[in-house]
Each structure stands twice: as structure tokens, then as C-alpha cells.
Amino acid sequence: MYHQYFGLNEAPFSIAVNPRYLFMSPRHRDALAHLLYGVGSGGGFILLTGEVGTGKTTINRCLLEQLPDATDVAIILNPALDALELLATVCDELGIDYQRDRPTLKTLTDSLHGFLLQNHAAGRRTVLMIDEAQHLDYRVLEQIRLLTNLETNSEKLLQIILIGQPELAQLLQQPELRQLNQRITARYDLAPLSLEETSAYIRHRLQVAGLAPGRELFPPDVVRGVHRVTRGIPRLINVLCDRILLGCYGRNRQRADQTMLKLAAREVMGEELAGRSHSRWLAVAGGAAVVSLLLGLGWWLLRPQSAPPASPVATAEATQVAQVENTATGTDWLLTTGGALQQLWQLQIGEEAAATMPAGLCGGEIHFPLSCLREQAQTWQELVELERPLLLELVTPARSAAAAVFLGVEDDNALLWAGEAPARVALTELAPLWRGGYRLLWRPPAGFDGPLALGDSGPAVAAVAAMFARIDGQQQPLASDTYNNALATRVRLFQRRQQLQADGIVGVQTLLRLNAALGRDRELVALGKDHDDRL
Template identity: 65%
Template sequence: MYHQYFGLREAPFSIAVNPRYLFMSPRHRDALAHLLYGVGAGGGFILLTGEVGTGKTTINRCLLEQLPDDTDIAIILNPALNALELLASVCDELGIDCDTRHHSLKSLTDKLHRFLLDNHARGRKTVLMIDEAQHLDFDVLEQIRLLTNLETNHEKLLQIVLIGQPELAAMLRRPELRQLNQRITARYDLGPLSLDETRAYIRHRLQVAGLTADRELFADGAVRAIHRRSRGIPRLINLLCDRSLLGAYGGNKSRADRAMVEAAAREVMGEEGASSKRRRPAWVVAALVGAVIAAAGAWLWNRGALAPRAEAPAVAAAAPARVAPEAPAANKGSTTAAPWLQPPDAAGQQLWALHAVAVAPDQACPLETVAGLACYRDAVRTWDALQGYDRPLVLELVTPERFRAAALLLGIEGQRARLAAGETVAVVPLAELTPLWSGEFYLLWQPPEGFDGPLSLGDEGPAVAAVARMLARLDGQDRPLTQGRFNEALQSRVRLFQASNQLAADGVVGVRTLLKLNEQLGIDITRSLALSQLETGERS
């Protein structure tokens, strides 16, 4: 109804699960990492709990996408079954031929055991996923526990994932279920989003729906109110955002404010003694009237009753432009006199110095590793593409007089760049820098031990082991997914990491993936640290 008014392609806050709107907060990534580790552990139970609307379904879908192709999956969405019905449903999901008229617990268990043994002999894994598991009866949970007794001498034949609300975890702590609780190899309680995560979540969904980067549809006070009213639960965030934008649309406003969120909360959550006979808020009425008028206008247009106007009014006011501070006087005039414009070798030497290398190599970007650092060179078309590198880097420039030059970039803030200018920092408008830059740049980074090229499924060696240790450290796990061979569990974890960091999720560990890993683990120098070093005159 309102998305066209705000210049969006579609309504951004539907509560339907849409993979295009996937938002992986740090806690969602942790939850998925725990599930992947549990599946890779080769047996037992995996437990995921969380309040209604926190994103368990999203995690489930991600897990299914990350499982290797040699995995057979049985999914039980309605657990309100007795033990016999549950086993029959599992057999149906796995395509096991059963006599539905004469089956018993023993006959179904025997057939399932034979299937699991045959699957194991073919090198395939079997996973049973049960949603809304808090509704399972005790005798059914005990029967599920018995299924994990189906095993070989080395591993369990069936991996079971239990998903449910927090009362599931409380139920499993009861003494009569202690045997099942002790078999849980990975567990995670998915909590609500923080205020910052709520803000990022709202922004993410709006951008997927087509909102440009220079616009805001929610005032900061509105975001705080949404987080407080929703308690950080994504489903409630969607409902509040949807109704708030509807209110802004009905009131002909360019963005939603705190008052609109409070009105939306009363409407969505039925607060303050609302009854079925309570009058709708004025903004809802206005929104509905606006929608009717818009629909009627579209119909009349199609019928030819309305003629196009000479100039269509803007449907939403643009966000007020921010006035950047004037660039330092030293940057005015000819670009060749700018202190941040350096000879290529000088910029390279300063980059090496930021990485605590006292004597830079002869070539600023050598092919071989020097002092544990490797040079990565690339070319991009936009400033946005550089924002993905949280580290200092050298821009390769050409002056108006067609001489080679360089600039040491320390960060981009809005329409300005922070560049090293000797022992100080210059703030330079991007409009002044853009004509000199063709898109080429290079940076320094620390590759893992033994890394000499992309790593993929089946590779072995110290670099694979190093990557597994890095991911385990990122996930807070004591045990890595592999000790030296690139297995399917590691491939799935790499894909998850790549997808959550806007990289091509191909499961191949190349330089871009390692750069992002280094950034998140604090291995390489960051922009903020480099900026601090220059401003204080220190070196790491």
C-alpha cells in the first residue's frame, strides 16, 4: 500500500519468511555456527531454542541450505504425535516403504535402522529435524532418544535437531529426561536483537526493498521506541515498522516518528484496554482513505479520465543534505600541491610503516610475502566497494599532468575521504579525489601459514588447519571442524561466513574471505588503528 509512496519496490516488513530479506545478526550467525558444529560432530542431539518470532525458522532454512548434498533430511513440522505416529512420519519423510496398516514401533524402528545402515554404507548422512519440539510428550522424547542408539562402532547414524521455545530447554532439564539432555552435543538459545542490531535490521530490510543510502524512513527516536516495544523480537519489529510507515503515509510524512510507533504499538499489540469496538487511530483511517483514493485514481487513469500533469510532485521529501566541513586550506587550488598526494613509493613505504615494518621492500606491492605480510592488488568501480575493506590501503592515482601518484586512504565518511598527509590526516572531498583515481588500489595483510592460493573441498595442509582454527576462534569453539583436510563441515561454515559478509558463498577460501576473517579476528591493522597511529605519532 505505502511502498510506492516511499520509493520502494515492495513492502519491506512482511512477516512471511523471504530469503532475500535474510538478516544475520551476530547472534543468528552464532546460532547457525553451533548447529553446523553439532551436525559436523557426527551424532547426538542439537538444540535450538528461542522466543516466538526471534528467527528460529530463518536459522532452520539457513541450516538446510548449508547441509552437504549427501545429506537426507526428515522434517517434522507438527510434533503433536504419539511415538508410533512420529516414527511413521519419519519413515514417510525419508521415503522408507512401510505397511501403514500393520506397522508397530518395532517394525518401524527396524526399517529405519536398515535405512540408516544402507545410507551410511553409501556415504550419506541422515538428519531428523523436529520443529515446535516443546509440544512433544515425554514418551515421544524417550522414543526419539532411543533412535540415537542406532550407531556403528564409530558414529551415530542419525543426527537429531530439536527446535522449540524456551520451555523446551526447561523441560529437558527435568530428571526423567536427563539421559536425552546429556546427549545434546550443541545447544543455543536465540535471544532478541539489541538496539544497534534492531537499527541495522530495519535499515537492511529497507535497502533490500529499494531504499537509497541517503534516506532514512525512521527517526532515531522511532527506532528506540520500536526496540523497546518489540523487545528486539524481529517479527514484532516487522509489524511495528509496517504500521508506522502506514501511519507516515496516511499523514503525508516523509518518515515515521516516535508518536507513530506508539500508535502502531497500540494497534498491533492491543494495548491500553483496546477492544474490538475501539475506534481506529486517525492515522490508520487516513492511511486507508489514502489507499482508497490511490486505487480509485489508478482506475480512473487506466480509464483515461485523468490527464497527466506537467510536473508530478515529489512523493516524499528527501533527507536534508548534510553540509560537510570545508576541506583544509592546503587542499585548495591545484591538486598537485595537495599534501596527501604522494609519490607512489612514498605512499607504499608509509603503508608498510603502519604495519610495523621499519624497512619497506624495494617494491611497495611485492609478489612474495615479506615479514609475514602479503600484498593484495585489486580494482573496483565505486567508493562503496572500498567500504568493505576495514584497513588502510593505497589508491593508485594519475595527476592532471598525467604523472603517477598515490594516496594512503584511512577511511571514507559520507562524501569525504581521510588521507595520510605526511604525519597528519587530511579530510578531502571525494569529488576532488575521484578525477584522479581509476579504481586501482592495493593493501597489506597477514596470510595464514602455508597459504599459497584458494582452498576448497578436499584440499589438505597447514593452511586448511589454520582456516579451521580461525573459524573456531570466531565462533568461540574449542575444537575446529578439521585438523588439516578441507571437509564438508568446513565448506558449509565457510559458505555461511561468506554469505553473512556479502561475499560470493562458493565455499572456496580465497584472499577476500581471508581478509574478512582477519578483520573480524583483529589480525590485520584496521582503519581506526591506522588513523590513531598517525594522529598520535605512534606505531604498533
């Protein structure tokens, strides 16, 4: 096997679950914390969703290992059951005796209820875990909901954990399942690994397999490619990295490179998918010519009318920069800061409302409906992950201030807005002009004028509470217009999940992540209509 060629003790990227290779990223630890919190909360449902291969099984195993000894667990791995079969399987898992020749829903429920009461009296907890729950029929889900009616005066007798793919959360949004959805006390969507986590994941598995200290098999540029192709899904990372190492072994190469990455991606993902991963701003679907722009600009390209020309202000300022720099017509993406900001505003709020851009938009004050934030970045990847159009602060070779509207990255090119269509500019050409400064436009909640903390009150608190209610699928927000302990606890959980400082204070960074979770900054008003701040 190839692992001996690289001085490894075993193949590091097997897709078989091996406890020695357990890798708990911050989001995996956060998911586990949510599940443990839900199990200890005294009843109701816990929901864990995530794409195929993101590590839900890993979380489940960790949860089972950390449950108290006084816990009985029933695990349903095959959800393709009707209500009667499901109850019978639960009873079988828990060792409950029941009338097996002609069981009914009533007899099975009675037997389960009796067991739960005995367990509760003995100080034991009972947990039902259902995997691949997105395949459950809604009538079976309704029967599962009825099981939570088995309770004492103070707590539920049965804790139910539903695990499935993202469509499970969509299924629970159906009106006929609203009662079940309202009973979910903890929910977590397990996102794929970030670029940094992907790098740590690959390094961890290689080290466990015995890679010699100081040796590098996957250079940073290959790791970036692996993350791009696999989208950070651990199972796909394993398959792709395994194929890369096998290819290196077959060609007597000591470490991975871009050639081996592309070959492996074609073999593992298929040529079409591998190629698509290198173009991050467009996706082709059916007979449509263009469907979406990675940074939320698909709405612009899909408009039936042609894209509007640059505003007179932006055009004049762009001309000024071109004259100062003696640039060619191919650099019409190069604007002054004011011109680029006008373009950015116009892209996000609409052509007819572009004249409403407030003076001093990026002066540090909060503006409505969109406010401006100035930040610094070190890499192009940081900009891409923001998934929105940005203003890049540039300095020309003649030391003049300039700017460009950044839309994304395609292969080794930046996509910059050039008035009527995106222009491709080599990153190597753009990099000398960019010192890391950028600006973005974001949607603050109504009434927000600064950080919110425990005890604050006003419409901004109510808006933030409503945003969390939407995320959690709850009809009743945790707070009305006063920032209470319940909302502070929820904010801290969200901040930990987003790898922010978990201080319970709702500042701009927390609001940016909230907006991203809800898609608020990509909600655009139709042209010709008034713009309002919507939740």
C-alpha cells in the first residue's frame, strides 16, 4: 500500500470510522455542546442537521460516550418504518416486553409508558435517537411527537434526538408538523469545515497515521484546492486526499501538487464537478444561461432588462482615475473610492434607489437601510468567504487612492464590477494595488445605534430576538423589547458557534453573522419599489 511509501503506519484517509482519528473542530464541539445541553434540559426534541459526510455520525458517537451511565438509549438507524413498526423497534431497543403476536399502537405506547415511568422512578433517563430522520413520513413524525406527551408534572419522560440532512429542517417547517417543530429545545446545523479547519483536519490524520515531524505531504496551495473541491466536507476530503496520495505514489512523487489534485478531483468528483469547483461565482442549471452569482449578484444578471450603465458620478470619477494613471480602457474597473462606493450601493439597493445613498456612509455611524463597515483582510480567501460584493481600497503605482468593486474569485482571477459586467483581473495584477483594506454594506436591525447588552431595551432588542426566533423556527421570541437572560444565553451560544467572543453583547460582528445566517444582507428590494428594513 502507498502509506509505506510515505513512511506512514497506515492509510490516513480511510472513510471507515476510527476513534483514533477523531477530529473535533470548533463547530463539532459546539454541536456536541448543543446536544448535551438538549439532553439535560428535561425533555422535548433535539435536532441535528448537516450535509452528507459533515460528521454527524462522529457527533452521535461522542454524545453516546458522554451520556450519564444512568441513561438508556434506543437508536433507530432505519427510518423507513411506519408508526407501528417504529414503536415496536423502540420497544425492542429498550428491551420492553410487549404483545408480539398482534401489537397495536395503544399496546405499544402503554408498554413504553410503563417502562418510562419505571425508569424515571429509578432515576434513569431515556433517550431515543433517530438517524436519517429526513426519510420519516410526516405521519410517523406526528406519532413521535405524541411520545413526548409521556411526562410527569415536571419533565418529559423521553428525550428524542432527530438527526438528518438539511431537508429535515425544511420538512419540519410544514404546517402539519408545526407542533413538533415548536417542541424542539435545541437545534444545530453542522456546517462543513472552513479552510483553516480543513488544513488542521488533513494534518491531524497524517500525524495519527505516523507522518514524520517536519514533513509536508499537502502544501498550502493543494489544501486550498482540496477545500475548494470538497467544500470542506470531511468524507469527501478523505476520498480526495486518499486518491491524491495514491496518484503521487504511482508517479514517484514525494508530495502532492496541483497536477495531482486536478487528476484526483476528476476521478473522485467527475470532470464536470471538479471543473465547477474552480468557478465559484456562477452555477449552470438546466437550460438557463446564468443562475447565480456566488456573492449574491445572481439577481443582477437575471434581470430581464440590461444592466444599467455606471452612474454619472461613478463614470466621472473613473475617468478621473484613468486620466491620472494614464490607464488603458481595459481598467474601467478602477474607480475612485466615492465612485466605487456609489457602485456598491447601487448593486445592493437597486438602480432607482441609488440616489438615496447617505453622505458620509462610511464615516463610522450607523445608517439605514444599509450601513458601511471598514475591515482588513490578509488573503483573498477571507474576502470570498464573506459572500457579498465588497469595495477594495487600492493604491495605484502613482500613490493615488483608488478602489474597485470586488465580486469574487474565479481560478486565479478577481471578478471586478466594470459598470455593465464583471471584468476578470489577474490576482497577481491586483495584489500590488491592495493593502488589505475593504468595505462592505450590511443591513442593521431597526433602531440599532450601538452594541446591545443585558438590560438594554428598545426596538433593536426586539428585532434581534425576532432574528433568533427565525433561526430557531420558534414563533415566540426569547425577548420582547428588553434584553433578558434568555436572549443573552442564546447570543452566547450563537457567538461560540461562530467562533466569536462569547460575551453575550450584540455588536456589529455578531449582527453580520446573524444576517448571514438569515440571508438578510442578500435580500434585495425590487427596482422601483420603496426600500424598507425587513426581518
